[in-house]
Amino acid sequence: MNLLEARGVSKAYRTFSLVGATKAKPVLNDISMQIAAGETVALLGRSGCGKSTLARLLVGLERPDGGDILFGERSLTSLDKAGWRNLRKTVQMVFQDPLGAVNARSTVKDIIAEPLNYLCGLTGQAAAERVRDLLSSVGLNWAEANKFPHQLSGGQLQRVCIARALAPDPKLIILDEAVSNLDLHLQIQMLDLFEELRRTKNVSYLFVTHDLRLVEKFCVRVLVMDQGRIVEETPVSGSLAFSSAEGRALSAAVLPPMPRQLLAAGS
Amino acid sequence: MTSSTLAIEGISVETARHGSPLVLVDNVSLILGAGEVLALVGANGSGKSLTCAASLDVLPPGTRMTSGSVSIDGSVLQRSMLRARHIATIMQNPRSAFNPVRTMQEHARETLSALGIPKAEGDQRILQAIRASGLDEPERLLRLHSFEMSGGMLQRMMIALALATEAPFLFADEPTTDLDLIVQREILDLLDHLKRERRLGILLVTHDMGVVAKLADRVAVMDGGRIVETAPVADIFLAPRHVTTQRLVEAHLSLYNLSGVAA
Ligand SMILES: Nc1ncnc2c1ncn2[C@@H]1O[C@H](COP(=O)(O)OP(=O)(O)O)[C@@H](O)[C@H]1O
Ligand SMILES: Nc1ncnc2c1ncn2[C@@H]1O[C@H](COP(=O)(O)OP(=O)(O)O)[C@@H](O)[C@H]1O
Numbered sequence: 001m002n003l004l005e006a007r008g009v010s011k012a013y014r015t016f017s018l019v020g021a022t023k024a025k026p027v028l029n030d031i032s033m034q035i036a037a038g039e040t041v042a043l044l045g046r047s048g049c050g051k052s053t054l055a056r057l058l059v060g061l062e063r064p065d066g067g068d069i070l071f072g073e074r075s076l077t078s079l080d081k082a083g084w085r086n087l088r089k090t091v092q093m094v095f096q097d098p099l100g101a102v103n104a105r106s107t108v109k110d111i112i113a114e115p116l117n118y119l120c121g122l123t124g125q126a127a128a129e130r131v132r133d134l135l136s137s138v139g140l141n142w143a144e145a146n147k148f149p150h151q152l153s154g155g156q157l158q159r160v161c162i163a164r165a166l167a168p169d170p171k172l173i174i175l176d177e178a179v180s181n182l183d184l185h186l187q188i189q190m191l192d193l194f195e196e197l198r199r200t201k202n203v204s205y206l207f208v209t210h211d212l213r214l215v216e217k218f219c220v221r222v223l224v225m226d227q228g229r230i231v232e233e234t235p236v237s238g239s240l241a242f243s244s245a246e247g248r249a250l251s252a253a254v255l256p257p258m259p260r261q262l263l264a265a266g267s
Numbered sequence: 268m269t270s271s272t273l274a275i276e277g278i279s280v281e282t283a284r285h286g287s288p289l290v291l292v293d294n295v296s297l298i299l300g301a302g303e304v305l306a307l308v309g310a311n312g313s314g315k316s317l318t319c320a321a322s323l324d325v326l327p328p329g330t331r332m333t334s335g336s337v338s339i340d341g342s343v344l345q346r347s348m349l350r351a352r353h354i355a356t357i358m359q360n361p362r363s364a365f366n367p368v369r370t371m372q373e374h375a376r377e378t379l380s381a382l383g384i385p386k387a388e389g390d391q392r393i394l395q396a397i398r399a400s401g402l403d404e405p406e407r408l409l410r411l412h413s414f415e416m417s418g419g420m421l422q423r424m425m426i427a428l429a430l431a432t433e434a435p436f437l438f439a440d441e442p443t444t445d446l447d448l449i450v451q452r453e454i455l456d457l458l459d460h461l462k463r464e465r466r467l468g469i470l471l472v473t474h475d476m477g478v479v480a481k482l483a484d485r486v487a488v489m490d491g492g493r494i495v496e497t498a499p500v501a502d503i504f505l506a507p508r509h510v511t512t513q514r515l516v517e518a519h520l521s522l523y524n525l526s527g528v529a530a
């Protein structure tokens with residue numbers, strides 16, 4: 001069964017120009033896609049193509065103008081309070097900008113404990129222990145637990161957001177460029193952690209990115225998006241070969257493994 | 268653009284943590300020549316941005332420089348005089364560099380008038396610089412606000428402002444980290460072009476060895492506030508000496524399913 005599914009989803013935003021006229025700009029156009037349990041799906045596309053908008057629709061932060069989002073077999077529009085709570089617990093999201101995603105006046109400990117309290121009913125010592133485990137799983141020390149967001153580096157804060165997303169034991173995590181700002185050791189460490197959770201707990205991922213190198217490493221299926229549409233869907237096997245123009249443009253922009261002079265020398 | 272060598276010498280930066288001083292940047296020296304790209308690489312928190320900030324006298328509150336100097340062609344300059352005049356800067360999040368209620372024209376005029384450049388000359392320079400940065404319709408662009416522009420356009424605009432100052436050196440702190448691959452490639456190609464055509468000397472701060480592979484001539488590796496290795500780019504990839512460098516290269520190559528050349 002699919003964990004989450006988009007059926008013919010579209011979305012437009014009104015833009016307000018200075019002269020007062022408003023026009024709706026289409027951002028998503030007839031998008032259909034599914035994520036099954038234990039699957040790691042990449043959503044690949046250049047910036048502005050609509051990836052984050054689709055991610056927000058999938059978790060119910062915004063509503064589509066047309067089409068439907070399904071959680072299991074139920075449309076998000078039909079969820080009651082318990083249904084929403086279940087969605088929040090089952091599907092977690094990590095955003096690109098960690099500073100915008102946390103309460104600046106909460107400590108790290110409280111940020112991670114929040115979903116434990118309100119989605120899992122965990123408090124006190126039990127919650128504290130879980131926070132400690134979560135911090136260590138993302139490679140942070142207990143020493144960071146009482147700090148405030150502005151006292152952490154961007155990479156540390158992003159890992160706090162990842163820990164918070166892992167807190168309620170979700171079945172699907174949407175990673176919206178969530179590792180792109182980490183340095184490579186940490187990116188690989190996070191991907192290893194995600195992979196382990198996939199293996200041991202059958203967690204699924206929607207991995208929103210523009211970095212093909214990570215897609216090849218981490219995902220089994222890739223959706224290529226261009227101007228609000230999904231233009232290609234390909235399984236990842238060995239090295240990726242795209243047939244769409246956009247897929248090819250994205251793979252042509254991958255950074256070189258070695259300096260040109262070394263590649264040319266055949267090293 | 269006649270200056271040929273920028274030397275950052277013995278920069279140290281510290282902060283106070285739990286009442287005692289903590290060294291964040293430890294005696295860092297770098298030399299940057301005209302027409303070269305020196306990549307400053309290292310993990311998050313290794314001190315790359317603070318090194319740049321200290322060199323330009325723009326350290327964030329809570330940190331202070333305890334030693335060091337910056338000289339151009341052998342003469343030590345007051346650090347606060349370096350910014351824009353000798354060293355232009357672009358950074359990771361170009362959006363945060365622009366005031367959302369001001370137009371690009373207002374930003375350009377403010378930058379250039381601070382350097383004492385007459386308005387007419389400044390306006391002329393910025394039009395040329397915008398074209399040189401690969402943006403079309405400069406007159407129209409100058410009327411826009413940052414919220415009306417994409418991240419890639421804003422980064423090009425930052426580069427245009429940098430070019431308009433005619434500073435011989437550019438500090439680029441993670442300039443493409445927030446951009447998608449396609450825009451990243453265009454911006455890196457642009458920087459490469461400016462290095463060759465204008466002999467711009469670029470200090471490129473990055474954590475991505477792919478960016479290093481594409482653009483750098485020389486590489487300085489930073490770890491825990493110190494420079495642990497400086498070498499030509501080919502040596503960094505083929506024969507990294509320090510364990511920090513070896514790990515950076517190894518992790519990078521594993522992304523391509525290549526193993527390290529280094530033993
Ligand atoms: N809240 C919003 N209001 C108006 N336009 C928006 C909003 N969110 C996104 N957009 C526009 O929708 C398009 C797609 O944006 P986004 O989904 O963020 O793309 P991506 O994540 O692929 O970079 C962009 O042109 C963006 O400017
Ligand atoms: N304003 C500040 N006050 C105290 N410590 C800081 C401040 N800014 C940065 N630091 C610390 O200095 C170290 C180096 O930071 P930075 O130069 O930003 O690293 P990089 O750019 O290499 O990621 C980090 O450990 C960071 O936490």
Ligand SMILES: [Mg+2]
Nearest residue numbers: 051052096177
């Ligand atoms: Mg996005």
Ligand SMILES: [Mg+2]
Nearest residue numbers: 315316317440
């Ligand atoms: Mg930095």
